[in-house]
Amino acid sequence: MRKLLALAAAALLVGCADTPKLENSAGVEDRTPTGAAAGEQPGAGSEVRPVAPGEGQQGNPLKDPANILSKRSIFYDYDKYDVKDEYKPLLQAHARYLSQNPSAKTLIQGNADERGSREYNIALGQKRADGVKKMLQLMGVAESQMESVSLGEEKPRCTEATEECYAQNRRSDLLYRGEY
Amino acid sequence: MQFVCRTVLLLFALVCSSAQAQLSIEITGGGANQIPIGVLRFAGEQVLAQSISDIVEADLRRSGRFRMLFAGSVNPLPTEMSQVDFADWKSRNADAMVIGSVVRLADGRFEASFRLLDVPRQTQIGGVAFTLNAQQVRTTAHRIADLVYEKLTGDRGVFSTRIAYVVKQGSRYELQIADADGVGAQTALASREPIISPAWSPDGTRLAYVSFENKKPVVYVHSLVSGQRQAVANFKGSNSAPAWSSDGRRLAVVLSKDGGSQIYLIGADGSNPRRITDSGSIDTEPFFTPDGQSIYFTSDRGGSPQIYRMSLSGGEVTRVTFDGSYNVSPRISNDGKTLVYIARDGGRFQLRSLDLASRQGQALTDGLRDESPSFAPNGKMILYATQVNNRGSLAAVSSDGRVKQRLSVQAADVREPAWGPFFNN
Numbered sequence: 162m163r164k165l166l167a168l169a170a171a172a173l174l175v176g177c178a179d180t181p182k183l184e185n186s187a188g189v190e191d192r193t194p195t196g197a198a199a200g201e202q203p204g205a206g207s208e209v210r211p212v213a214p215g216e217g218q219q220g221n222p223l224k225d226p227a228n229i230l231s232k233r234s235i236f237y238d239y240d241k242y243d244v245k246d247e248y249k250p251l252l253q254a255h256a257r258y259l260s261q262n263p264s265a266k267t268l269i270q271g272n273a274d275e276r277g278s279r280e281y282n283i284a285l286g287q288k289r290a291d292g293v294k295k296m297l298q299l300m301g302v303a304e305s306q307m308e309s310v311s312l313g314e315e316k317p318r319c320t321e322a323t324e325e326c327y328a329q330n331r332r333s334d335l336l337y338r339g340e341y
Numbered sequence: 342m343q344f345v346c347r348t349v350l351l352l353f354a355l356v357c358s359s360a361q362a363q364l365s366i367e368i369t370g371g372g373a374n375q376i377p378i379g380v381l382r383f384a385g386e387q388v389l390a391q392s393i394s395d396i397v398e399a400d401l402r403r404s405g406r407f408r409m410l411f412a413g414s415v416n417p418l419p420t421e422m423s424q425v426d427f428a429d430w431k432s433r434n435a436d437a438m439v440i441g442s443v444v445r446l447a448d449g450r451f452e453a454s455f456r457l458l459d460v461p462r463q464t465q466i467g468g469v470a471f472t473l474n475a476q477q478v479r480t481t482a483h484r485i486a487d488l489v490y491e492k493l494t495g496d497r498g499v500f501s502t503r504i505a506y507v508v509k510q511g512s513r514y515e516l517q518i519a520d521a522d523g524v525g526a527q528t529a530l531a532s533r534e535p536i537i538s539p540a541w542s543p544d545g546t547r548l549a550y551v552s553f554e555n556k557k558p559v560v561y562v563h564s565l566v567s568g569q570r571q572a573v574a575n576f577k578g579s580n581s582a583p584a585w586s587s588d589g590r591r592l593a594v595v596l597s598k599d600g601g602s603q604i605y606l607i608g609a610d611g612s613n614p615r616r617i618t619d620s621g622s623i624d625t626e627p628f629f630t631p632d633g634q635s636i637y638f639t640s641d642r643g644g645s646p647q648i649y650r651m652s653l654s655g656g657e658v659t660r661v662t663f664d665g666s667y668n669v670s671p672r673i674s675n676d677g678k679t680l681v682y683i684a685r686d687g688g689r690f691q692l693r694s695l696d697l698a699s700r701q702g703q704a705l706t707d708g709l710r711d712e713s714p715s716f717a718p719n720g721k722m723i724l725y726a727t728q729v730n731n732r733g734s735l736a737a738v739s740s741d742g743r744v745k746q747r748l749s750v751q752a753a754d755v756r757e758p759a760w761g762p763f764f765n766n
Contacts (some may be wrong), residue, residue, distance in 0.1 A: 216463045223733035226375065268556070277690065277713055278669040278683060278758070279537050280582045281639055281646055283551075283558060284595065284602035284623040287579050291600060309597070310557035311579045 190194065211333055221324070223337055229254045235293060236332040239274070242288040243295055252293065256300030260306075268336045269293045269309040275329035279313055286311030286333075303335045355574075358445035375408040376493050383441035383453065384418040386653040389478050392451070393453055397439065397489065400522065404490060404721075405744025409423050410435055418442075422456065427463050435460045437493055441485075450474050455485050458494055467492045479524065499717045501764035505529075505539045505723060506735060507546055510753040516550060518565070521717075521760070525747050530570070531565060538582055539759045542589045542609070544738055548575070548759075549592055560594050562609060573611035584627045586608075593617075593627035593636055593748035617653065622752060628671050637661065637671040637680065662695070664702070670713065674720035679740065681705070681714045681723055692725055694740065705742045715760045722746075724758045 220226045235248045247263030258262065259265055273282035290309035298304060319326035367594060380398040380422035388724055399406040410433055419425045420442040430438055440453035454470035467488055473481045480501070487498030488588055502521045507514055514536045519526040530536060534553040546566050551558045558581045574725040576578035578597035585592060592609055595602050602620040604627045618624040622642035635652050642649075651658045662668035667685035674681075680695040682703075692706040708729040717724065720740060727736045729747070733754040737746040749755070 177396065204577070217378070270557075276710075278626065278639070280595070280626045281623070281669045283579060284625040285595045287602050288623060290553045290598065308577055311581075312553065313537075313558070313581075315537065315553060 166338050170278050230258055233335045235289075235333045236328060237289060237333075238330065239327070240285070241331075242271075242285065244292055248295075252296055253300060255295050256302050259297065259302040260300075263303070263306070266308075266338050267297075268341050269297075269307060269313045270316075270334045270336060270341075271309065271315045272318075272330055272332045272334070273311075274330045275314040275317060275322075276327070277314075279315070283311045283313035286313050287332075289333045293335070343491060346754050375406060377410055377434050378489075378493070379409045379410040379412040379430060379433070379435050379438040381415050381438065381440050382418055383455065384420045384540065385643050386443040386453075388443060388445050389545075389704075390475065390483075391449065391478045391731055393443065393478060393482045393485065394439070394441065396479055397455075397486045399609070400483060400486035400488065400498075403522065404492070404498075405739055405746075405747065406494055412438075416574060422463075422465055422601045425458060430460045437489075439485075445538045446472070453481055453485075453631045454467065457489050479520065483520070483522075495737060496721055497636065497719045497763065499719050499722070499760075499763070502718060503545070503761040504759065505541065505759045506755055507757040508750060509733070509756070510752070516548070516563075518548075518761075529565060529568075535759050538755055539584055540583050541759055541761045542585050543587055543762070544589055547589075547609075549585065551581045551583065560592070562592075564609075573609065574605075574607060574614070576614075582627060584629055587631055588627050589634045593629065595625045595627070612643075617656075618651070626670055628673060630673055631661075631677045637673060639669045648680070651655050668693075672714050672716055674716050674740070675718055676720055679720065681716065682765055683712055683714065692723065692738065694742075695721075703742060705738045705740075706736070706745075708736075711736075713757050715758050717760050718763045722760075726756045726758060 172271040188247045190303030220228045226233055229251055232251050235244055259267060269290040287309065290311055294307050297307060317330045318332070319329040378401065380394050380401065382394045386393050397411055415735070419440050425440065432737050436622065438458045438460055439455055440458065441453065443451055445451055451473050452470055453473060455468060456465050457467035459466045469488060471481045471484065478561045486500040490498035490619065492496050496615065498522055503518055504521055505516065507516055512533055513530045515534050516530040516536050516539060517526045517528050528732045532552060532554050537551045539550040541549050546564060548563045548565060550561055550563065552561055552573060558579045559572050560580045560583045561570050562573050563570035572717065573592065574594045576596050576598035580594060580596055584596040590609055592607050594605055594607055596605050597695040599616065601621065602623050602625050604624050605616050605617055607614045607615045617675050620640065620642050622640055624638055624640045626639040627636045634654065635650055637648060637650050640649050644670050647660060648662040648668050649658050649660050649670045656675050659678065662682065665684050665686060668682055670683045672681050678697055680697055682693055683690050684693045689709050690711055691704055691708055692711050693702060693704050695702045705723065712726050714723050714725040722737045722739055724735060724737045727734055733756040735748040735758050737748065737750050
């Protein structure tokens with residue numbers, strides 16, 4: 162009888178539920194063009210170049226893998242929120258893009274690794290995202306074009322309990338409209 | 342696809358009760374000075390689908406404060422004190438015993454009555470009769486267990502209370518509510534995005550929580566009576582860490598709308614946000630003192646996350662924790678005397694308590710990744726999240742650290758527990 166009840170309840174539950182999506186720990190990031198390739202070094206190389214306003218017509222610079230604008234992630238040391246020098250070219254490129262496209266808007270999502278309090282990690286992710294926003298502002302971007310938010314430890318890109326994984330998750334991501 | 346991804350599933354209690362996620366409880370420690378007690382089968386209780394005496398016995402055992410004596414062989418079952426073989430129970434060193442009976446009433450309902458007996462004195466020290474329908478067996482048994490517990494320990498029982506927690510299965514998150522013994526789990530909210538930080542309103546009718554369904558943290562208040570919910574803090578930036586004031590009229594929340602994570606007071610309907618901390622540092626995890634005059638919170642204003650206390654009238658701030666470089670998630674017992682929090686010790690995150698008057702501290706757990714503590718309303722147990730085999734699980738520990746329980750759900754990640762308030766009579 163109990164089994165029958167459980168089965169009926171389970172059927173009801175399934176009836177109520179959408180088809181579950183496949184496990185994808187980076188649900189928010191899954192449409193960003195970074196590709197989240199493990200070996201990818203955001204900001205690496207010297208491919209900083211001005212983006213002409215008309216350039217997006219043939220291909221979206223935000224999605225062009227050859228364009229630094231397709232790189233969206235900034236990584237941090239444990240318990241730290243300062244933007245390392247290696248990411249400054251990346252932010253300069255985005256600052257230029259946002260300044261040249263005043264209608265463009267970016268959502269800056271700060272993230273933390275899974276260690277410690279979930280709420281404190283929201284605050285830590287917020288501090289990271291706020292730091293990126295402040296830097297973009299200093300580079301000339303209007304505040305109205307940006308929102309900085311935190312996902313804390315809730316949306317890890319990598320789910321193993323290793324330092325490599327944690328380093329992937331201590332991150333700020335820049336997302337543009339349509340990407341979140 | 343985008344629409345599908347953005348769809349947040351709202352399943353309200355009673356529409357879909359969760360069948361697969363039954364919490365099971367395992368006790369892993371025992372208390373000192375346990376009271377030896379015999380709970381006899383209630384005469385006639387077989388007319389009910391579940392045995393009241395089994396539920397009463399399980400409740401008392403789980404508290405860790407009783408030593409249950411085998412009572413299964415008693416025949417015939419006494420329903421009056423005069424029918425009890427006190428000599429036999431005295432020889433078994435029983436301090437107390439529970440006897441009872443169940444009869445079917447003419448209107449189809451039932452009457453369950455019990456007597457709590459003091460064995461050495463051979464007197465009745467408690468007894469109540471309840472009228473119940475077939476759906477109220479567990480509720481009635483928990484009430485009986487509460488009365489027995491209070492009579493014998495002097496503390497109010499929490500067997501009639503409920504707990505809330507979040508279950509993650511694959512990419513699905515469910516906010517569930519169950520009885521304090523883990524039975525009867527129901528889903529209040531299901532979502533494809535994370536749900537964290539559930540907090541019960543003082544009257545137990547509403548839950549505040551943080552949902553990421555809009556791709557950022559937003560604070561909601563959810564009525565468990567109507568199933569209606571409302572975003573009460575959805576400002577630019579992040580909105581999180583809701584805590585109820587003791588009158589249930591206000592919430593403390595953490596907002597980043599003015600830059601940085603700072604603490605604000607808002608009405609429970611989201612009205613009149615007022616900033617109450619003003620630092621360039623992280624201020625988060627507010628928790629009201631029972632008198633509503635102060636809040637405890639976590640701040641890194643001193644260079645590392647520590648717990649502070651702030652008066653809501655004067656605004657002066659005092660630092661509470663000093664040992665170690667990471668002390669977070671403050672919670673205060675209902676009597677205002679004890680602080681529990683999470684401390685990092687080496688690479689381990691463990692639950693600690695601090696007697697606020699004597700400043701006497703104690704480690705309550707030895708886990709690796711313990712977090713999100715929540716006091717039982719009687720202050721005797723603390724529910725928290727831990728990890729077992731790399732999976733989230735709930736556990737509870739007595740406030741003296743002696744009794745430990747583990748609550749687990751098969752094949753799911755369980756986290757973010759919150760123990761509800763007393764059941765109001």
